[in-house]
Amino acid sequence: MxxxxxxxxxxxxxxxxxxxxxxxxxxxxxxRNIRQEIAYAESWILPNPNASILDIGCGTGNFSIHFAKSFQKVYALDISPPMLSFARAKSNLLNLHNIDYIHGGYLNYKLPDNSIYGVISSLSLHHLPDFWKAKALDRIFLILKPAGKLYLHDVVIPNEFPEKAIQDFIDLQGERGGNFLREDTLIHFKEEFSTFDWIMQTMLINAGFHIQEVSTRDKVLKTYLCEKPPII
Ligand SMILES: C[S@@+](CC[C@H](N)C(=O)[O-])C[C@H]1O[C@@H](n2cnc3c(N)ncnc32)[C@H](O)[C@@H]1O
Incomplete structure (x- = not known):
């Protein structure tokens, strides 16, 4: 293509x-309280030493490394080679050797259909424009086993008062992390592809997922706990 x-x-x-x-x-x-985020993901994607999970946009590897302790295999995917090297060095220090670090992205990885128990997508799906987000979710749906779980966490814009939510978040980030974090957040909204909650939910449903829970922090940080329906 x-x-x-x-x-x-x-x-x-x-x-x-x-x-x-x-x-x-x-x-x-x-x-962020990364430990709390990981614990929430783990309350949805329950430990399973016989199963594999996929962490897309793994970044510095925090989710992959935690899940590697209770899963047979973690596929940790990122488009950034330095991120992958950094994450690999962290897992080597912990003697974790069941993580496959793969230079790849949402639209390129190849895994068999119905083979993965859980997928983690944390703060990375917004790097794709909406049409490609939908394609990415279709691909995740295909590789998940029936009853497989998706933990999706991202910056997503609320349907009501979107401009105020964005401005409030930028200001809040400035209070928390000074100019660096304020600039970081400005770049996010100016140059990346965060979408509306109603679009995200429609894309998830159209891909075939059941959305079991949606939670929101700081107006724009949303987590969707989703399931691929089990075969009846
Ligand atoms: C904000 S970081 C999130 C890292 C980590 N998941 C977390 O929660 O801290 C976003 C990561 O997504 C990666 N990324 C961007 N576009 C991607 C794509 N199309 N497929 C996979 N990873 C991507 C970036 O290289 C970066 O490492």
Missing amino acids: DWLYNEFKQTGKDYASQEEVEIYDPSHDDF
């Missing part, structure tokens, strides 16, 4: 820069 979106080109924040990779975890600590 020669019109396939070029997902290997970084949009907005350049996560292929070594400097951005090194500052990623400390700067995110200013506005």
Whole structure:
């Protein structure tokens, strides 16, 4: 398909820069409780030592590394080689050798249909424009086993008072992390592809998912716990 979106080109924040990779975890600590996020993901994608999971846009590897302790195999995917090297170094230090780090993205990876128990997509789907988000969700649906789980967390714009929610979040990020985090958030909305909640939910449903829970923090940080229906 020669019109396939070029997902290997970084949009907005350049996560292929070594400097951005090194500052990623400390700067995110200013506005996220990553342990809490991982615990929430794990309450949905329950530990299963006989199963495989896929972490798309794994970044510095926090989710992959945690899930590798209770799963047979983790496929950790990212389009940024420095992110993958950084995450790999972290997991080597912990002697975790069941993570396959793959240079790839939402639209390119190849895994067999009905083979994956759970998929994690945290703060990465917004790098694709909406048409390609829908395609990415279709692909995730295909590779999940029946009753497989998707944990989707991202910056998503509320249907009501969207401009105010965006401005409030930018201001809040400035209070939490000074100019760096404020700029980071500005770039997010100016150059990346966060979409509306109603579009995200419609895309999930059209892909075939059952949305079991939606939660919101800071007006624009949304988590969707989704399931591929079991075969009856
Ligand atoms: C904001 S970071 C999120 C990292 C991690 N999942 C987290 O929750 O902290 C976004 C990551 O998505 C990656 N990314 C961007 N576009 C992607 C794509 N099309 N497929 C896979 N990963 C992508 C970036 O390289 C970056 O490492």
